[in-house]
Amino acid sequence: MSDNPLLERMKKEGHDRLLIGGEWREASDGAEIDVLDPSTGEPVASVPSASRDDVIAAVDAAEAASEAWASTPPRQRGEILRRAFEMMIERSDELASLIVLEMGKTFAESKAEIAYAAEFYRWFSEEAVRNDGSITLAPAGDKRIIAIGQPIGISVLITPWNFPAAMATRKIGPALAAGCTVILKPASDTPLTALAIAALMEEAGVPAGVVNVVPSRRSSEVVPAMLDDPRVRKLSFTGSTEVGRTLLEQASKRIISTSMELGGNAPFLVFEDADIDAAVDGAMVAKMRNGGQSCIAANRFLVHEAVADSFAEKFAARMRAVKVGPGMDPGVDLGPLINESAQEDMAESVELATGAGGDVLAGGKAPDRPGFFFEPTVLAGVPADAEVLGREIFGPVAPIVTFGSEEEAVAMANDTIHGLAAYLYTGDLSRGLRVAEALESGMVGINRGLISDPAAPFGGVKQSGIGREGGHEGMKEFLEIKYIAASW
Ligand code: NAD
Secondary structure, eight states: OOSOHHHHHHHHHTTTSEEETTEEEOOTTOOEEEEEETTTTEEEEEEEOOOHHHHHHHHHHHHHHHHHHHTSOHHHHHHHHHHHHHHHHHTHHHHHHHHHHHHOOOHHHHHHHHHHHHHHHHHHHHHTTOOOOEEEEOTTSSOEEEEEEEEOOEEEEEOOSSSTTHHHHHHHHHHHHHTOOEEEEOOTTSHHHHHHHHHHHHHHTOOTTTEEEOOOSOHHHHHHHHHTSTTEEEEEEESOHHHHHHHHHHHHHTTOEEEEEOOOOEEEEEOTTSOHHHHHHHHHHHHHGGGGOSTTSEEEEEEETTTHHHHHHHHHHHHHTOOBSOTTSTTOOBOOOSSHHHHHHHHHHHHHHHHTTOEEEEOOSOOSSSSSOOOOEEEESOOTTOGGGGSOOOSSEEEEEEESSHHHHHHHHHOSSOOSEEEEEOSOHHHHHHHHHHSOSSEEEESOSOOOOTTSOBOOSGGGEESOBSTTHHHHTTEEEEEEEEOO
C-alpha cells in the first residue's frame, strides 16, 4: 500500500497493468518490474514487464485500430486530444503526486510538468486539422504536382524517466493528430505516469488499440522485436545518445523512419556585458529545473573572466539556499536523483572537476540521509580541457569555466559531440543573435533559462538527435509525404 490515492485507484481498477488493444493485462510470462520511490529507495508498486509476445500483441492491436483511426475525421481526433488536455489539467494534482512518487521531483515541478505535458495535447488538438498539402503547376507546365501528408502508420514510442508525462504526450499527441496508432514503451523506472495518462485517454474517448502501453525491463529484446515487425513504420525515441545509436542501427535493417531526441551538453554563456543577477536567475532555472536531470540542462557554465567571480559567488549563494528533501515535503526545492547510480555519477563529476583543479563553492557531496539525494554544487575555476565538461552531468552539479573573448566562448561551446540546447546572457542583442547563429545547437535561449514550449520546434543537431518535436514540425514526423502527378 502507498498513500497515493491515484496509485491505489489504478491498482483497484487494474490500470497498473499493460494496456494492449483496450485490455489491461498481465505480462504473458507473469514478469514484473518493481517501481521504487527514489526519496526512500523503497518499492511502491509493481507493473508487468512486457515480453516479446506482449509487444507483438500490441503491434496486432495497433494494426487492428489503424485504419479506423486514420480515417477518423481530423476534427474528431483533435477533440479527443482536447478532452485529454482538459482532463489532465483538472486532475493535475493527482497526476503530479504520481510523478513525485516514482520520479522524485518536487510537487511544484511535477505540477509544472503536467501543465507542460497537457499543453502538447492542446497544441496537437489544434494541429490535427492543419495537415496542409500543396498543389503546384510543374515548371514544364505538363502536370499538377500534388503533395499530401498521410499518417506514417504504426509508431513505436520510447520515452525516458526524467519527464515521464511530457515525453509521452510530446509523442502521443502528434502521432494521434496525424492519424497514427502507437505503442508506448515508457522507461522502466517510471511506468506509472504513462499508464495513468493512457487510462485518462481511454476516458477521453481514444478507441481501443490506438494507444498501447508496454512497460518492459527487457528493452533490448522487445524493442528489436517491434522494429523487426514489417507493420511498424516509425520509431520515435527520447533518451541517451548511446541507446539512440543502437536503435538507429536496428531501425536501419527495415529502413524505419526515426525521430531521435538524444542527450545534450548545453553551454551557458555569460558575457561581460550581461546583467549578472538575471544570468544567475537564468542559471538556477537552466541548471536546476528537474534537479538538473534534463536533456537541456545547462551543463557547462562558460563565463567571461571579467565577471566570473561575481557570477560564481552569486550563483553559489543561490545554490546553497536550495532546500533539499523529499518532493512532497513543503518548502522543498530539490528532490532526489532517480537512482543510486545517478548519485554516484554526481560524486564522480565533482571528483573529476576538483581533480582537474576546480574549487567547490557550494555543495559537493551526497547529504547524510536515505534516498538518492545530492547537494546543489557549484565548481569554479574548472579548466577548459577538464574531462567533466565532456559528460552529460544530469544532476545538480555546475562547473564554471572562464573565457576571454567571444570567439573563444563560441569555440568552447561548440567543442562537444552534442548540440541540443545552449543559453547565453548579454546586454547586446546583436551579439546575442550573432552568437546564437554561431552555436551548433538546435535551440538557443537568449537572456532566458527556460526554452521549452509545445509550440516551438524542440530538437538537436550533431549527436543530440534527428527531427523535431512540438511546433508545426512535430506532427510532420508522423506523416509521410505522397506526391501525386496529375493531369486534367
Ligand atoms: P536511456 O537511453 O537509458 O533510456 C531511454 C529509453 O530507452 C527507456 O525507455 C529505456 O528503457 C529504453 N532503452 C534502454 N536501453 C534500450 C535498448 N537497448 N533498446 C531499446 N530501448 C532501450 O535514457 P534515460 O536514462 O531514460 O534518460 C536520460 C537520457 O535521455 C539523457 O541522455 C537525456 O539527455 C535524454 N533525454 C533527451 C531528451 C530530448 O528531448 N533530447 C529529453 C529527455 C531526455
